[in-house]
């Protein structure tokens with residue numbers, strides 16, 4: 001039998017673990033520490049409450065945002081490899097990292113896990129172009145491991161929008177207006193949205209607002225990476 005060995009996607013060292021990223025590279029990824037419970041942005045003063053000033057002032061439509069990594073190099077590079085080079089091994093890496101964060105977070109906590117997981121959908125046309133939805137690929141192993149149903153037909157992306165990464169924050173908000181529709185009656189009370197990266201938050205905020213209008217009580221977000229620098233948001 002031939003043993004499967006892969007190379008680290010960042011430094012080419014041979015790796016034999018579940019993901020194709022070596023331990024030192026995995027360890028060096030830019031992690032997020034001490035973030036606002038609701039929007040996931042870093043808290044300026046570690047002593048302050050778990051909410052940032054902005055969320056205390058105006059509550060966003062999501063109830064919480066959990067993210068593992070900062071959207072910075074090499075996370076942005078790995079995410080672009082996944083999306084544009086269709087390298088699905090990156091999805092595995094991200095699911096693994098996300099799961100580690102979630103397991104740490106939920107173990108020994110009274111916080112409830114969601115009733116269903118909804119990966120942020122892509123428009124049909126974009127999904128055809130890309131061949132897969134990266135959010136779904138990241139969400140699949142997480143849903144399986146945590147034993148939470150994954151729904152891919154509850155929400156549909158109805159507006160084919162320009163790539164968000166090319167637009168400013170203001171244009172992103174306009175670009176995304178009325179992007180989603182809900183296909184069926186919502187029965188779940190607590191939903192979590194999964195995405196690869198949250199930049200301005202516009203996408204998850206829009207979908208969360210829609211879900212809440214349909215009767216969902218709690219909407220959380222699990223994102224692999226969160227943009228924390230103004231230039232990335």
Ligand SMILES: [Zn+2]
Pocket residue numbers: 008009010011012013021022023024025026
């Ligand atoms: Zn490496």
Ligand SMILES: [Zn+2]
Pocket residue numbers: 036037038039040041051052053054055056
């Ligand atoms: Zn906040």
